[in-house]
Amino acid sequence: MAIQGDEQTILRDPALFYWILFPISIVMILTGILRHYATVLMNSTPKSPSTLAESRERLALLRGVNLRNNACSVLDRESFEIRKNYMVTGFRNGSFLKDPNNRGQPPANPMTDPAGMEAMMGMLKGNMMMMIPQTLIMSWINAFFSGFVILKLPFPLTIRFKSMLQSGVMTRDLDVQWVSSLSWYFLNLMGLQSVFGFILGSDNSANQMAQQMGMANPAAMVNPLQPGQDPDKLYLNEAENLEVMEHFCILDGVEERILQNFAPAGI
Amino acid sequence: MAGPVANIHEISGSDLISALHLAQQAPAILGQQSGSGTISNSSDTADYYARLEQLMLACLRTGDDQSAHTCLNRLSLRFGPSNERIMGLRGLYEEATAKDQLALEKCLQEYDNTLSQSPVNVPILKRRAALLRSLKRPSDAISSLIQLLDAIPTDAEAWCELADLYQSQGLGSQAIFSLEEALLIAPNSWNIHSRLGELLYICASDGDASRLLGRSVQHFSRSIELCDDYLRGCYGLTLASTRMLDNDYAGVSGQLPKKTLERLKAFALLKLGEIVESRSVDDQHWASSRSELIAAKELLNRQLK
Numbered sequence: 134m135a136i137q138g139d140e141q142t143i144l145r146d147p148a149l150f151y152w153i154l155f156p157i158s159i160v161m162i163l164t165g166i167l168r169h170y171a172t173v174l175m176n177s178t179p180k181s182p183s184t185l186a187e188s189r190e191r192l193a194l195l196r197g198v199n200l201r202n203n204a205c206s207v208l209d210r211e212s213f214e215i216r217k218n219y220m221v222t223g224f225r226n227g228s229f230l231k232d233p234n235n236r237g238q239p240p241a242n243p244m245t246d247p248a249g250m251e252a253m254m255g256m257l258k259g260n261m262m263m264m265i266p267q268t269l270i271m272s273w274i275n276a277f278f279s280g281f282v283i284l285k286l287p288f289p290l291t292i293r294f295k296s297m298l299q300s301g302v303m304t305r306d307l308d309v310q311w312v313s314s315l316s317w318y319f320l321n322l323m324g325l326q327s328v329f330g331f332i333l334g335s336d337n338s339a340n341q342m343a344q345q346m347g348m349a350n351p352a353a354m355v356n357p358l359q360p361g362q363d364p365d366k367l368y369l370n371e372a373e374n375l376e377v378m379e380h381f382c383i384l385d386g387v388e389e390r391i392l393q394n395f396a397p398a399g400i
Numbered sequence: 401m402a403g404p405v406a407n408i409h410e411i412s413g414s415d416l417i418s419a420l421h422l423a424q425q426a427p428a429i430l431g432q433q434s435g436s437g438t439i440s441n442s443s444d445t446a447d448y449y450a451r452l453e454q455l456m457l458a459c460l461r462t463g464d465d466q467s468a469h470t471c472l473n474r475l476s477l478r479f480g481p482s483n484e485r486i487m488g489l490r491g492l493y494e495e496a497t498a499k500d501q502l503a504l505e506k507c508l509q510e511y512d513n514t515l516s517q518s519p520v521n522v523p524i525l526k527r528r529a530a531l532l533r534s535l536k537r538p539s540d541a542i543s544s545l546i547q548l549l550d551a552i553p554t555d556a557e558a559w560c561e562l563a564d565l566y567q568s569q570g571l572g573s574q575a576i577f578s579l580e581e582a583l584l585i586a587p588n589s590w591n592i593h594s595r596l597g598e599l600l601y602i603c604a605s606d607g608d609a610s611r612l613l614g615r616s617v618q619h620f621s622r623s624i625e626l627c628d629d630y631l632r633g634c635y636g637l638t639l640a641s642t643r644m645l646d647n648d649y650a651g652v653s654g655q656l657p658k659k660t661l662e663r664l665k666a667f668a669l670l671k672l673g674e675i676v677e678s679r680s681v682d683d684q685h686w687a688s689s690r691s692e693l694i695a696a697k698e699l700l701n702r703q704l705k
Binding site: 181182183184185186187188189192193195196199200203204206207208209212383384385387388389390391392394395396397 | 518519520547550551552553554577580583584585587588615617618619621622624625628656660663664667670671
């Protein structure tokens, strides 16, 4: 057993620093940047609705949510009731649906639905972008650098960190302060976010152009419906939410409020 | 050159004077790029293109069609002519430079063609409604806006435009409904609150007057609560509360007591006086809203007599 308080010393070749620690860090940063640009390149813009009915199907839900969230700051009781009844009936009847005749049928298989297929491809691409470089780099490190102790942390740590800092080094007695090459890879994987933020700007900077192009088209920007989700179910849910809503209005008593808050005492 | 470019953000869309100032700087702003030939990487930001779009609109308003065309070309060079927003801007340019009624009709034809290919092209849908309005076909404009809003009910701009159209046709309650919808999307916009107050004030002439006026006072108050030196809000609050007091609506079923209304009126007048005073000093800065300021001064004089 290692004696507590007694400093372990391991004689390390300084070349370890230049040939392992340094390359791993550089490679991690470069793959991060590469991945970022590859994602930008392969990023497909969300598909805008192709017909007016499709757009209505998507946005009717948002309208319901808007009504639920903002009614209290705009509407008096009467106009709120009218709108609530309209929305609830619409949701219940399915009159906002793209094709009301298909209502109640099971949703189309996402595998055969081209829109769903596209969304799944997008997800797949994103996952691949994460998986492939990670697998490659990890096997590269495993093949070349496994078992090296390359770094000593300048502060003591508890024994719990051993599995985190010394993966690939099966030495029971080694002090936790020592870091193996494989662990250095993991630390880089998790901890380089801020470095990327520094190099690439904030995370979404690369998507800014796409955002601007979509800006004028609110119908394309938001799609509250995930592929494969049945809008009818969401509608019924929203209708229920609207039904249980208690009406109150912040316009009631606004006159006294502004007199109290803004008017000088004399008035 | 940094000066003029930095100031562009302060320009509001509906203000002719600052649009003119901006349009006068067009050669300077556009000239920056032409020297280097290609668009340099540093200027390829969303900010730059937003500025270009604004510059184009300002140039069109002030008759500098040449510069507007340059702006449009740069934008379509970057985003491609099939981008929906660029299509909208191009349509706007064509409309603005159209010589006669016939050319406008041709624009309409073109919009219809575009829409038959891609029915959910929002900028073109909006342009079409605006064009119908400027062709003096308001009922067609209304129906085309309703069609747009049926598909895209979360577009506050379109609801506001619809309200304006309804009001121009004398359909008060429909206009109020449309503005309420717009407010449901943007509940904290004090200008729409005050606009709704104005509409309610205008509509309050028939049997329901006391209720509508009461709501008008509420919306004006809300707009002041959200932005406490909003001139239009104060102006409207003064007018609405005066009218309620004059017609003795105070205290009628669920309305405010007379004392509160009097205090409201006094408060609005005081606020109005403060705003007028502070803006008269800094005349140049508020040049765009000078007409509002004059109206406010006039109201103050009338009330104080």
